[in-house]
Amino acid sequence: MRRSRGLTAALVLSLAGAGAGLGVVLTPQASAVTPPVAFTADTLPTWQPDGIVWALAQANGTVFAGGTFSKVRPPEGGSGAEQDAVNFVALDAATGAPTNCALSFTIGEGTATVRALVVSKDGKTLYAGGYFGAVNGTPVSSVAAIDIASCTPKAAFHPGFPATVRGLAVSDDTLYAAGDFNAVDGQTRERFAAVDATTGAVKPFVAHADEPGRAVELTPDGKNVLLGGDFFTVNGKNTHALAVVDATTGAVAKTYTNIPSNSVVKDIATDATGFYTANEGSGGGVFDGRIGLNLTDFSEKWRDRCLGATQSVLPYDGVLYSSSHAHDCSTELEFPDGKRHHLLAQPTDHKGVAPAPVDGFVRGPRKLGWFPDTNDGLGEGIGPRVMEVAPKDGTAYMWVGGEFTTVNGAPQQALTRFASTGDVGAPTTPSASAAAVKPGEVQVRWRTSFDLDDSRLTYRIYRNGAATPVATVEAESLEWERPQASWTDTTVKAGQSYSYRVTATDAAGNTSALSAAASVTVPTSVVPYPNQVRADGAQLYWRYDDTSSPYVADSSAGNTSGVQVGAPALRQAPGAVTGTSTAMGFNGTSQQVHSDRRQTVGSSYTLETWFKTGTSRGGKLIGFGDNTTRNSVSYDKQIYMTNTGRLAFGVYSGGYKVVTTGLFDTYNDNKWHHVVATQGPAGMALYVDGQNKGTLNVTTSAAYAGYWHVGGDNLANWPNRPTSNFFAGQLDETAVYPTALTQAQVQNHFALAKAPVDTVTEVNATEDTYVNQGAPSTAYGTSTSLAVRGTSAYETYLRFALPAAPAGQVLKSASLQVKTSTQAGAGTVDTVSVVPVTGTWSGAGTTFATKPTLGTTPLGSLAGVPDGSAVHNVDLDTATVAAALGTSYSVALTSTGSDPLWLWSSEASAAEGTPQLVLTFGPK
Missing domain, CATH: 2.60.120.200 (Jelly Rolls)
Structure with a gap:
């Protein structure tokens, strides 16, 4: 139905005509996505028909779309006026806008439609098939040849197909057709035929089928033709839905009897080593997926038995892209029956040794991380119907046509496209969790994110609000499989509290938002x-x-x-x-x-x-x-x-x-x-x-x-x-x-x-303030920041309502937790001491001139604090704090140096900014 993608002579010619090198064919620019996927999932602005697109082809940077529609309009929010487009439109591959090539496919009675398009190997002629009687008024009979340079039908090419043509393939001198017809120019040709590519004269090729033909494709060597459709016999030989015949005579070279009788082949495509079928069916035991076959002996390599009416297959650079409404891939050990997936990608071959057959079939290669999506749309509610890759100016564009009316959740009808560069979509935000069941270890866990075109993402873990990650982890995920990833922090201290956030970054550098903070206190015992x-x-x-x-x-x-x-x-x-x-x-x-x-x-x-x-x-x-x-x-x-x-x-x-x-x-x-x-x-x-x-x-x-x-x-x-x-x-x-x-x-x-265990209590400061020697009469009880310095002096005071120890338990550890503010230079190179406050003070009334008396024995200290807003813990003397349980207890933060430390106060709106005591109680 369509020629092989990625390595054909026609594609090379079209690239050369566009001024691009051969490298675009072999290695499309895909640095923004996870290889081997070649395209982003970000839909590009594209003009849209008002009906259904059944066929796509491309040449020299132009994409041709055929179907059942009457007009084409700009994308949502785009500029330009609606234009007439009777079952055909030509568009610029890079802009998505119509070109000046306008063709009208019409018929005297009934509804005209274009069902197949193919470009000659020299890139000069576009062949169209379907059900129509004229092109721009020139009489034709369901097949036409268009001169691409002039955008005019070739009057000399005039074969007579009396019924709908559904598939086309072309060699150097022959056009092959599949469809509903029983004759061509009065000669018996049942469902498949071959005509001269220049004149349209019927060729001696005979491949009679008993039911409609839907797909026809040449093998890359030109020696054989691959036939797909509804049929049960070809030239009298039993073969259902798929057959291989001689390209000159139509003699049957390979038959197939293992496609269920209620399934048909809708499309066939080839690459350098294999060919692939798109299958659709109805009823119990249906086969709705894809088959990969060898070109050497036409034997089956694998069978993907996902359910969901596959309409189109496109091998490109080692990946098989497919359009369907796949809703159940249980047989492939992937997603169960549920949501419909309209566009999928998988390798064309298994890497390494293929898995053992199950139910007589080798499973298809595992799906790749490429998940743009459409809805089911108009007509039969199938969604996408056809795909084509069109290169221009060094970028490859994946075009998709069908009966959909939305793409990635936004309005867009019948046509859309994706590029090999320019990924702008960030992954979803991870959901993080943290837990500790033993001293010295925190397990940070998160649900992996989902990205439409990247399956391998990079996760960065941030601790205590720091700007620099403490760890980086790579992990795989797909839309239906987002397994947990984890990292263990072994640098934590017993009795101290920590918080963690995680981000996800794709191959293009798009980064998710920070996850919500996951907080944990490390126990002092198992x-x-x-x-x-x-x-x-x-x-x-x-x-x-x-x-x-x-x-x-x-x-x-x-x-x-x-x-x-x-x-x-x-x-x-x-x-x-x-x-x-x-x-x-x-x-x-x-x-x-x-x-x-x-x-x-x-x-x-x-x-x-x-x-x-x-x-x-x-x-x-x-x-x-x-x-x-x-x-x-x-x-x-x-x-x-x-x-x-x-x-x-x-x-x-x-x-x-x-x-x-x-x-x-x-x-x-x-x-x-x-x-x-x-x-x-x-x-x-x-x-x-x-x-x-x-x-x-x-x-x-x-x-x-x-x-x-x-x-x-x-x-x-x-x-x-x-x-x-x-x-x-x-x-x-x-x-x-x-x-x-x-x-x-x-x-x-x-x-x-039921055994006794340690319990952790976090006690927020009930009041805090600081004093400033440079403003000796000023009270800072409502300030959102706290400060500590030796000269000229700042001192910070914190008050806590300490709980009594739970019944049967004692205090096993205590720590003070504070967070540096976001101002530049908030950290300090000096040692900061935590000492008891022995005098009285209040946030509203305490100034440097009235500051309280402090104890002389430190409860704990910080030997310098790095710049950057982050949480810091100070281990405190457990016995001293234990003696104050059940009372109102105050501590001060002091320093002898000249480099100030700036902290968030309890009045600050910053998350995790409130000073607190972390108390661990346990059995006596």
Whole structure:
């Protein structure tokens, strides 16, 4: 239907005509995107027809578009007046505006349409096919030849096609056609034909098909023709939807019988080593995706079985671009049934050894990070119909035509284009989280960002508001797979608080906004419960301490984060584990969390979660399923609650295999309970609150790729199915392990959850001020800044309402946290001391002349503070602070040097600017 892209002689000629070198063909400028993708996803201003574009071709920097439309208008917000364009328009590849070439394709009765366009190898002639009877008044019969230089139809070329022509391909001297016809110029030619490229005379090529032809393409060596369509036979030989025939005679060289009978081939394209089909179908068992085949023997390399009516394929520089409305790529281990993706890209070949066949087919190469999108649009609601690459002035442009009416969410009809340079879209802002379960270590985690044309992004982690990142991490992500990335900070000090922010940057340097700050206080001793969960090998550990939607952080080494659905309630307190965590609340009707990437589950695993509920409608606590936001079709490896409050652990292994708690073992009593389910070589086991509640000698479960779900998913047909698929209540500390935990490990987790742990209290300053020797009578109690210097002197005073130690606990550490302001030179090279205030003072009344008396023994000190607004911690003498617990306590910041330190006060509006004490309490 269209000639091969990227390496053809015609493209070389068109580049030469545009003054560009061959290098643009082989290595398009793509420095702004993640290779091997060659185009940005940023749509460019393009004039738009008022109907549907079915065909595209290009030559010498001009793009030709054919279809079913009557006018063309400027892009939204563009200048210019609407113009007549009867089923055809020529546009400048670089500007997207119409050229002065105007052709009108008409017919006496019915609706004229242009369905196929192709340019001769010398770049001088444009061939058009479709259903029309005249071009600019010159009589033709559904096929026409246009002289590109003069933009006029060639009257000498006049073959007679009595029905719609849907595909065209051209060699040096022959034009091949596919369509609905049964004859050409009175000679029998059923659905495929060849005519002389100059005169239109019918050639002896015969490839009779029993159903319409939709695509025709020459192999690069010119020896064979690739046929695509609806047919079941060609020249009497059984071959459905695809065939290879001799280019001279039409004799069948290769047949295909493994394309489902309810699927057709809509398009064929080639490159130097292979050819590719676009397939569409309807009904059960449909094949809607793409096939990659070898040119050497025409055998199949791979088959991408994504569902979604593929309309067009375009190989370019090692990447196969496709247009469709792909909505389910489960067979490819990619996105499940759901959102439609209208433009996709994937390598033309697997890198290295291809994967083993599944269901008799090798999966297609994994999708690349290129996600411009359209809507379904007019007509059949298919979206994009055709693609073409047009180079001009050193830039390659990807043109897309179809029946869409929006592109990337903005109004744009039937035509759009993307360039090989000029990426301006920044990635989405990361969602960050920070946690610490042992001294000297903070795990910073974030949900990776999404960028329309960059799959590998660079993340920078900033600590305590500093301008320079403390770490840089690269990570991959796709629109439907945004796995957690993480970095561990091992330079932190026990008892001190830290905050982290993360940005994402693409290959062009476009950078997201800073994430919201994720704050954490480093414990002075190991936190028992979460530390043990990690030590026992959890590969998913959701603690539900998240502060925003939709990210659920994973505290394990598996980086299997979650995505919230339906906005469950965050940070419900108290959580299940003493002193360390909050829970997540679920409404029992629509809320859940699913893991962020598809995976498979081995023969051994453990499910663990804490729950609290009073529901009488049951619901799923945790389970595995093959979809995300929609009901899963395959679902097992699950713990669910019945309407009466009993717990069930079930797998599917030739039937429903379920372990259930006893008739009177019910747990909908609004108390926290611990449930663990294991399966492995010893079979299935269910534990509640550390006790074994039942076993079953079943060692297998259903094998499929899917996602972990918490709070809901399908439960249809399962024994004692509850009224609701969704769980109403609170969940906490959910973990999944790749092994079966022992009963001793389960009991240890239950016991550790109630063990005493350290608690951290952050106490903001209730009052602060500073005094200035240079203005001895001035009070600075309402200033947004605080200052410290020896000469001439500044002193800062801070007051805190210290809490009493929790019952049974003592103060284990104390630190003062302050933040330097944003003014130039806010840091200091001098040592700043923190000393007790023994005299009285107030923010409103204290001046240098009335400053209070200070203690002589420092509580702690900072040996210099670098410039730049950032948070700094000062370790304080624990015994001194402990003696003041339960009182109002004041400290002063002093220095003996001449370099001032400027800090934010509690009156400042800057985030994280308020001075505070961080107090860590723990068991005696």
